[in-house]
Amino acid sequence: MIEEPLVRWDWIARNWDSGSPSAISTLLENHVVTAFLPVLLGLVVALPLGLACARWRWLYQPTAALMNVTYSLPSLVLFSIFLSVTGLTRATVVIPLTFFALAVLIPAVVDGLASVPDPVRQSAVAMGFRPARRLLRVELPVAVPVVLAGLRIATVSSISLVSVGALIGQGGLGNLFIDGWQRQFYTPIVVGIALIVLLAVLADGLLVLAQRLLTPWSRARSAA
Amino acid sequence: MNWLADFFGDAAHWSGPDGIPARLLEHLGYSAAAFLVAALIAVPLGMLIGHTGRGALLVVVAANAARALPTLGLLVLVVLLAGVGTVLPVLVPLIVLAVPPILVNTYEGLRGVDADLRDAAYGMGLRGRQVLFRTLTPVALPLILLGLRLSAIQVVSTATVAAFVGLGGLGRFIIDGLATKAYSSVIGGAVLVAALALAVQFGFLLLDRVVVSPGVRQTR
Incomplete structure (x- = not known):
């Protein structure tokens, strides 16, 4: 038990932008980059892979199984394993988190494409859309809600998982947890969580x- | 690979209170305790919410919030608040993180049951509770099990991180290895936890085969 207020505002004010590498604003910046990079990389990789899996269904089973296995591995385990490859760098956190993002995004892309109603696809064919254009102009836009649902899960988990990287010194705001723990000091921990x-x-x-902007038709339909 | 040989080849790692078997048992103990408590809370609550439709908003909010909550931060805060040294405070965040996946999937599972099926069950003269237990639950079982599986894996992972706040278990090898730059211990611990997580995953898939009614499995 520590006789301490849960939040000491003066500590936050002093450490927000102190210029040191452990300033809260610097950690926040680090956190944002380390969290979004994997989602971005994941999306870039998941789109072609998901398309391939939707096109050649036999690819999907093994891919899904592999992703399932990856997803069940604790983040700290993957960080530790990559530590021996990439050392104490940001890549040690970004690469495993990219795998986690992929595990969510590939099924999302595949399910999204599967959610395109067959009549819609056939109409596009009948209207003379070639496969590539049909994919870009018809199938992907219709798949947006499902893909974005996956993207939301991947983004939120990534933001929260980065903090575990603090155990190997690459945790962005997660470093505040270590700091608070070592000094038995609540404020950094509360700030980090918040x-x-x-x-x-x-x-x-x-x-x-983004989903509302990308799928204006879904609102038009529910309003009608 | 040398690191693995170093770690698993060392006889000292196979006995005593900080040997692999003892740590594995600890890890399983904490995880099982947290998981059981979470399941006992979340399954009935999810069934209640799914059956009555009341409190659905709460479930959605809880699920999203839980995904955003940083595990490590929650652990550190709860343990500091409750005082270091006992196991109980560590179990609290584990339970908090284990409840939402079970709750959401139980709820979604029951909600997702075909309305015609529900009506047919009522039409055959089943009462509310009978409909819930004899019709809705068996049909929703695959999703309920999915929730339990996700939750169990989450608990096993988080119990690893909990070594940082002094809990025993397999995480000790990783955390202590990191602290002393003994990478063979880090890698060895990581491999053990990975194996445990995969075993849990596999165990639940097996359970799925056994308890899900063949009729339900066919229509999936």
């Missing part, structure tokens, strides 16, 4: 907004 949850809520909100 900022991470805030970041997750913000990112999630932006993705919901």
Whole structure:
């Protein structure tokens, strides 16, 4: 038990932008980069892989199984394994988190494409869309809600999982947890949790907004 | 690979209170305790919410919040608040993180049951509770089991991180190895936890085969 207020605002004010590498704003910046990079990389890889899996169904089973296995591995385990390859760098956190993002995004892309109603696809064919254009102009837009649902899960988990990287010194805001633990000091821990949850809520909100902008027809339909 | 040989080849790692068998048992003990408590809370609650449709918003909010909550932060905060040295405070965040996946999937599973099926069950004269236990639950079982599986894996992972706040278990090899730059211990611990997580995953898939009714499995 520590006789301490849960939050000491003066500590936050002093450490927000102190210029040192452990300043809260610097950690926040690090956290954002380390969390979004895997999602971005994951999306770039998952789109072609998901398309391939949707096109050649026999690919999907083994891919899904592999992703399932990856997803069941604790983040700390993957960080530890990559530590021996990439050392104490940001890549040690980014690469495993990319795998986690892939595990969510590949099924999302495949399910998204499967969610395109057959009549829609056939109409596109009948209207003279070639496969590539049909994919870009018809199938992917219709798949957006399912893909974005996956993207939301991947983003929020990534933001929260980065903090475990603090155990190998690459945790962004997670470093505040270690700091708070070592000094038996609540404030950094509370600040870290609050900022991470805030970041997750913000990112999630932006993705919901993106979905509304990308699928204007879904609103038109529910309004009618 | 040398690291693996170093770690698993060392006889000292196979006995005593900080040997692999003891650590594995600890890990299983904490995980099982947290998982059981979480399941006892979340399965009935999820069934209640799924059956009555009341409190659905709560489930959705809880699920999203839980995904955003950083495990390590929650662990550190709860343990500092409750005082270091006992096991109980460590179990609290484990349970908190284990409840949402079970709750959500149980709820979604029951909600997702074909309305015609539900009506047919009522039409055959089953009462509310009978419909829940004899019709809805067996049909929703695959999703309920999925929730339990995700939750169990989450608990096993988080119990690893809990070594940082002084809990025993397999995480000790990783955390202590990191602290002393003994990478053979880090890798060895990582391999053990990975094997445990995969065993849990496999165990649940097996359970799925055994308890899910063949009729339900066919229509999936």
